[in-house]
Amino acid sequence: MVDKQVRTRKAKKQRPAKTPDGRMxxxxxxxxxxxxxxxxxxxxxxxxxxxxxxxxxxxxxxxxxxxxxxxxxxxxxxxxxxxxxxxxxxxxxxxxxxxxxxxxxxxxxxxxxxxxxxxxxxxxxxxxxxxxxxxxxxxxxxxxxxxxxxxxxxxxxxxxxxxxxxxxxxxxxxxxxxxxxxxxxxxxxxxxxAAFELPLLVVMANMAGVLSARILKKSQRIAIFLIFLFAAVATPSTDPFTMCAMAVPMVVLFEGAVLFAVVHDRRKARRKAIERAEQHLEDDEPSVVDPIPRSLPVAGDAWSDTT
Structure with missing residues (x-):
């Protein structure tokens, strides 16, 4: 019984401690x-x-x-x-x-x-x-x-x-x-x-804050040129028909990803503007009140001690 408890304690010590932020x-x-x-x-x-x-x-x-x-x-x-x-x-x-x-x-x-x-x-x-x-x-x-x-x-x-x-x-x-x-x-x-994963990578980079919609809109022409260049190099057949068959859908998907980034950034900016407005209210401006009442924390023991 003692040996079993010792092995259990050792196993618990060997396991990495979990942190809320996922650090290891x-x-x-x-x-x-x-x-x-x-x-x-x-x-x-x-x-x-x-x-x-x-x-x-x-x-x-x-x-x-x-x-x-x-x-x-x-x-x-x-x-x-x-x-x-x-x-x-x-x-x-x-x-x-x-x-x-x-x-x-x-x-x-x-x-x-x-x-x-x-x-x-x-x-x-x-x-x-x-x-x-x-x-x-x-x-x-x-x-x-x-x-x-x-x-x-x-x-x-x-x-x-x-x-x-x-x-x-x-x-x-x-x-x-x-x-x-x-x-x-x-x-x-x-x-x-693999080439069709491009819009997903663009969307993930935008949601992570790495690529903004403003940067994507400015670099659209360069991105389209690079897509056609990539299609010309990546296709094993190297013929114009296969190159266009890959490049044209990639351009369409990329434009869809740019449109998603524009909508996402506008919503994000609108959300931040509301948060800033709530943090800097004037004295005569009403604050936002939660319409659903919440229960107050129970402090009966502390109240009885003080009384």
């Missing part, structure tokens, strides 16, 4: 970061196991843009039982590594809300209480934007491939390897998805 020691921060990373990897690993069994359907889904390219730009299988458009591989391990890579990416996409929550949960203790309520909104909006970017990339992928394959000239056909093609497709999907 450096080593406690590192332990918390390690725990969040481990949980994120566990979620991705579980999703990868599911993605391993869904690989045939995922491969068919990813192969569709290549199969949508006209036959004169790609090699058509001549075998009787061969698929109409086939992706080849040369190495003995290429098929296994491709399936493993696609499974991990699929798992990361399917479990994105869970590991995004781990990232947010690590940041949350350093935020104020009124900022923590945006946790669910942050995860939901980031997931929707990432999915929207990937959907747009998949929609324009076949056209972008056709534009690229046309550049080889008449009399040539492409026979793509599965490793190169899957890398190209996944890079397109991830780049588009």
């Amino acid at each position: 020691a450096v080593m406690d921060h590192l332990r918390e970061l390690r725990r969040r990373i481990v949980w994120a990897l566990v979620f991705i690993a579980v999703g990868a196991v599911v993605g391993w069994f869904l690989y045939p359907h995922t491969l068919e889904f990813l192969r569709h843009p290549y199969c949508s390219v006209p036959e004169k730009y790609r090699v058509v299988s001549a075998g009787k039982d061969a698929p109409e458009c086939a992706l080849i591989y040369h190495g003995a391990l290429d098929g296994f590594t491709t399936r493993l890579k696609v499974s991990v990416i699929t798992g990361a996409i399917f479990t994105a809300p869970f590991w995004l929550y781990q990232i947010w949960a690590f940041i949350t203790p350093g935020l104020r209480k009124n900022e923590r309520r945006y946790t669910i909104s942050f995860i939901a909006v980031s997931t929707v934007l990432f999915a929207a970017g990937m959907s747009l990339a998949y929609a324009v992928l076949s056209k972008g491939l056709q534009v690229l394959l046309e550049q080889s000239g008449y009399g040539t056909q492409a026979q793509l390897t599965i490793n190169d093609y899957i890398s190209f497709v996944t890079l397109m999907l991830v780049v588009f998805g």
Whole structure:
């Protein structure tokens, strides 16, 4: 019994003390970061196991843009039982590594809300209480934007491939390897998805007070130019069609984020003006009174002592 009490006291001493403002020691921060990373990897690993069994359907889904390219730009299988458009591989391990890579990416996409929550949960203790309520909104909006970017990339992928394959000239056909093609497709999907997170970052910076609406409105032209420059560099296909397909929606989302920042800053300024007016009332001005009466603190013991 005594040993059990001693172990309990030692365990309580080893736990980091919790403070209202979320302050922790450096080593406690590192332990918390390690725990969040481990949980994120566990979620991705579980999703990868599911993605391993869904690989045939995922491969068919990813192969569709290549199969949508006209036959004169790609090699058509001549075998009787061969698929109409086939992706080849040369190495003995290429098929296994491709399936493993696609499974991990699929798992990361399917479990994105869970590991995004781990990232947010690590940041949350350093935020104020009124900022923590945006946790669910942050995860939901980031997931929707990432999915929207990937959907747009998949929609324009076949056209972008056709534009690229046309550049080889008449009399040539492409026979793509599965490793190169899957890398190209996944890079397109991830780049588009990450690019669509731009308005969310702008909104978060505005709500944190880092970027004001005035600065955003002044730098709109430069921001639009940088968006097109980023789209030209980031798109793996480097063709004008894919670049515009990424840049134009990013500009629209950025303008929406600027509009949100304008509305948010106006409300914030109006709120601060009311607070300043209440703090500097003149002698003949009435103060703001709470219409709902509140109960007074109970001090019966103190009153009885004094009487």
